[in-house]
Amino acid sequence: MRAFTTLTGVAAPLPMANVDTDKIIPSRFLKTIERTGLGRHLFDGLRYTPQGEERPDFVLNQPAYRSAEILIAHENFGCGSSREHAPWALLDFGIRCVIAPDFADIFYNNCFKNGILPIRLPRAVCDALMEDAALGGNARITIDLPRQVVIRPDGEEIAFDIEAMRKHLLVEGLDDIGQTLQRAPAIDRFEHRRTVEQSWFPSVSAAF
């Protein structure tokens, strides 16, 4: 996983609440067996007409935002399905940070597994950042994860919260399977205790 330390880039404003994962990447594009290549279908229904032509009014189709790396949205971003294809599509397009008042739990969690930083900031702050973003390509916003600040184009710094462990994994670019496997003896002990104390506990056999 690519580490996330600082990012300076164009931010795209998406002033919508409840942006669900079907909006981020519709189900019909989930048939891939790869993690890459989903960026061209990011926000497919909002971005293209049914005939496949770009909708010029959609933010990511406007010249100033085509290379956006930060997305700013309203409440409950990423609600709906658990599809990791949603952060994969954002990442494949080039979005590495999403700022919103709050996020749906599974989407929030999935972002960290893919080097995307989701930042929770109050609605009024998101609206102010959207006004910055509306200035277009010249209004670059900086995210400094080690210092936990968003830096506006005028230099004002806005602090944000993030759990220490999530920050550590993201800054170091660590995959958490390796970290968990270091705890394998504890997992072994748990399974052993289960076979002693709850010997009725059934397993699944392969015969179908």
Place this chain on the structure above:
Amino acid sequence: MAAPRTLFDKVWDAHVVDRFDDGTAVLYIDRHLVHEVTSPQAFEGLRAAGRPVRRPDATLAVADHNVPTEARDRPIAEPQSALQVATLERNVAAFGVPYIPLTSEAQGIVHVVGPEQGASLPGMTIVCGDSHTSTHGALGALAFGIGTSEVEHVLATQTLLQKPAKNMLVQVDGRLGVGVTAKDVMLEIIRTIGTAGGNGHVIEFAGEVIRDLDMAGRMTICNMSIEAGARAGMVAPDETTFAFVRGRRFAPKGEDFDRAVAWWRTLASDEGAQYDRVVRLRGEDIRPNVTWGTSPEDVIAIDGVVPDPAAETDPARAAGLQRMLDYMDLHAGQRIDSVPVDVVFIGSCTNSRLEDLRAAARIVEGRHVASGVRALVVPGSGIVRRMAEEEGLDRIFLDAGFEWREAGCSMCLGMNEDKLRPGQRCASTSNRNFEGRQGPGGRTHLCSPPMAAAAAVLGRLGDVRELARVREEAV
């Protein structure tokens, strides 16, 4: 004395393997259900790292999202769907994971299959790369959806790194009126707390109305916990639960079953257990519900009217409402029971169990689907399908002009051949009414199986209680 604990606290505590300094737990996972859409990249990750599946005997795989619901004797026509199912079959063979093939009667929607096979049991931790894993919480399990990276994590370690959730209690007291179902209760709950209302929480559903529900109804409720933003929904296991579990294929047998029940009985929340949030509803206040917009919180009773964006003070919210009305081709103040439908879909992990099909068949029997309406019934598993046929439900639906399909996710999500065409309007027993969810440009009205059956007969959204009353008067 130990502090009183909730059902969630008890199941959580019983599965903590280890803790990191910041409170993150290594949580043991008892059952991992796997399907074809969210697993290919996880198996690929294992392969790249040279890691095995730690507990194939705690894992069960089945294909459901992509599978055609007719002509099952032929290969899957759509190449990408065929590739995803073939990839799952290759992966389960390579890693030794138990798999229910498309040719098995046991095949079906993963959230119908797990409980039906007794693979999902009370007190378990259950995960699947699918947000509707919350369904299995109806058994008193802690069951939640995960992303593909976490699917890989569970395959490799049989654990997940988790912070404990907050506890929410949703108490539904009293009794439900005639024609009001578990689906109407859950739509009412989502309307009340909103699609973000449960964020960060596990919801425990309790109260007389929940106690009186059968397991299918409890599964409908827990299934849509995710639509309320909650990671999981749970119902304390009771006699209804134990009777459901007894004798199922992978459930404990004989003395083992009795020992399991003895533990399961200890899981109910203690007297005085603390919840971070409590929401109370009365069953008598709930009417047959339907959604009008493109978020599952956009719920109104069937005799209600479509809301007016002009009544909103927040301009962003007003713009959102107007966008929904435009997408749904509805106008402010319109009676929802005047809205004609093109398609009726009875199925999905929310409402495709035998009890759901019976409830729909009772409305359909002796009637006919309105002209111009396409209506499908898609059982949740091959076993549900066979049991329904043994009761003659297939004849009732077929005689009324419904299509009677093979098991799968079908028209819930537009990943297989069953989907809406642009502009089509559907009364659907599924769980999401997002834009394009049932096919690009499709318009979804979520409702219960009897309400969907009524819509099929009337050719419009309508009050199932009127049809039920007509029938009683005729008798």
